[in-house]
Amino acid sequence: MVETKTENPRKTKGAAPKENGFAKGDKNNNDLSDYEDDLSQLIKADTKSAEAGPHKMEIVWFPNAIGFFFLYLLTLYSTYLLFFDSKWQTKVFMITSMIFAGLVTTMGAHRLFTHRTYKANYWLRAFLIISQVVAAQVRELFILLLIDSYFVGHAYFVRSCDQKTELLAVGLSIDAIAAEASQRAFNSADATHSCSKNCLWVWVRDHRQHHKYSDTDADPHNASRGFFFSHVGWLMVRKHPDVIAKGKLVDMSDMNADPLIMFQKKYYKTLFTILAVIIPTAIPYYFWNEDLMKSFVMCSLGRIHWTNNLVWLVNSWAHLIGTRPYSENILPVESFFVSFIGLGEGWHNYHHTFPWDYRAAEAGKWPNLTATLIDYCASRGWVWDRRSATTEMVINRTVKKGDHTHPLFGDKTETFVEKVREIKLAKEYTDQQVEDDMKLMGRLRPDESKKA
Numbered sequence: 001m002v003e004t005k006t007e008n009p010r011k012t013k014g015a016a017p018k019e020n021g022f023a024k025g026d027k028n029n030n031d032l033s034d035y036e037d038d039l040s041q042l043i044k045a046d047t048k049s050a051e052a053g054p055h056k057m058e059i060v061w062f063p064n065a066i067g068f069f070f071l072y073l074l075t076l077y078s079t080y081l082l083f084f085d086s087k088w089q090t091k092v093f094m095i096t097s098m099i100f101a102g103l104v105t106t107m108g109a110h111r112l113f114t115h116r117t118y119k120a121n122y123w124l125r126a127f128l129i130i131s132q133v134v135a136a137q138v139r140e141l142f143i144l145l146l147i148d149s150y151f152v153g154h155a156y157f158v159r160s161c162d163q164k165t166e167l168l169a170v171g172l173s174i175d176a177i178a179a180e181a182s183q184r185a186f187n188s189a190d191a192t193h194s195c196s197k198n199c200l201w202v203w204v205r206d207h208r209q210h211h212k213y214s215d216t217d218a219d220p221h222n223a224s225r226g227f228f229f230s231h232v233g234w235l236m237v238r239k240h241p242d243v244i245a246k247g248k249l250v251d252m253s254d255m256n257a258d259p260l261i262m263f264q265k266k267y268y269k270t271l272f273t274i275l276a277v278i279i280p281t282a283i284p285y286y287f288w289n290e291d292l293m294k295s296f297v298m299c300s301l302g303r304i305h306w307t308n309n310l311v312w313l314v315n316s317w318a319h320l321i322g323t324r325p326y327s328e329n330i331l332p333v334e335s336f337f338v339s340f341i342g343l344g345e346g347w348h349n350y351h352h353t354f355p356w357d358y359r360a361a362e363a364g365k366w367p368n369l370t371a372t373l374i375d376y377c378a379s380r381g382w383v384w385d386r387r388s389a390t391t392e393m394v395i396n397r398t399v400k401k402g403d404h405t406h407p408l409f410g411d412k413t414e415t416f417v418e419k420v421r422e423i424k425l426a427k428e429y430t431d432q433q434v435e436d437d438m439k440l441m442g443r444l445r446p447d448e449s450k451k452a
Contacts, residue, residue: 078302
């Protein structure tokens, strides 16, 4: 019987947790991956049958498509400032802020809250929930930032420091009004993608829906529609009817029961304005006298939109360009490039095969900075119950379902799986024999004997 490997130094009460409908230790849980394949096929069949006919995409030209055009122009300007026209402190601050925002998203929003791949203490969870606001994974972000740009642009030409601060305050305070307006304009009947409501709760709901209906019409960023759509195009059109219908079926009971998550959801607009716009803009301006306009464009607007685009590569590049050593019948792929810039999120074929693995990659696969950080937190006692796939599960899946590109097991037959299992059993038997011999010889100390 193949079981998921977990580290559980803390005992938990209640029934055994279920994975994909089976409790751990269930006799029917012999091949978890095959069960996931069957479920995936049922979901895809249900999604296709729900369509009355071909869906025609409706582009929302204003403010979505046109807004993104100008937002990309401003992001390019922030890149120019980063390389040619800003202080070195501002360059370092912008890059480190992007890495920080990426890590709290991959470690918190993705691996902890969406997939529950490990458990964390109260203070680490609180830190990740609040820090997710800094990552600013918001949709239609340009509505807030373009209005801010207008006022910061005026402040750029004002010499008086007091007048600059006053104009900046006016620009930032109008964010709340813009958020309400965008919500009414874009989110009528949940027809388009919400602006200020993309808090952690919404991020988790959308990502769980992405995994449950991956690359079907019910997937918000369906990669079968092409690279551009799955990267950013899905934010420029009205939602497919299946996305709206299936989104209401996603189980969010665990999120609703968490008071910290609901606090962030309730006050997201305020937290976003303070943590993602005001503070990142103010730090370079007040601490090392960076130009106010440059500080805003680089550390607020550019940082947010660059981070978003790096994250979106997981939805686009990592679904289309690469190999499929674990599951050849799905779109997600293995991509070193996306893993390098995405802090370990590019081993996507593995992740969609074993979404409950906290590493989101096969053991030892590099780069995976997020898994390294989770391991460090575990060594400090802040994290426990890290779930991961066993070696047998990985080999079994690779041999049965992969595209034969795995560097070790790609060209092997099913007899290889049996050989690996025999070797492991022989090793366990040998280790036990050595331990028993050491006990008889008195070479094993009492404390080591207890641990054994």
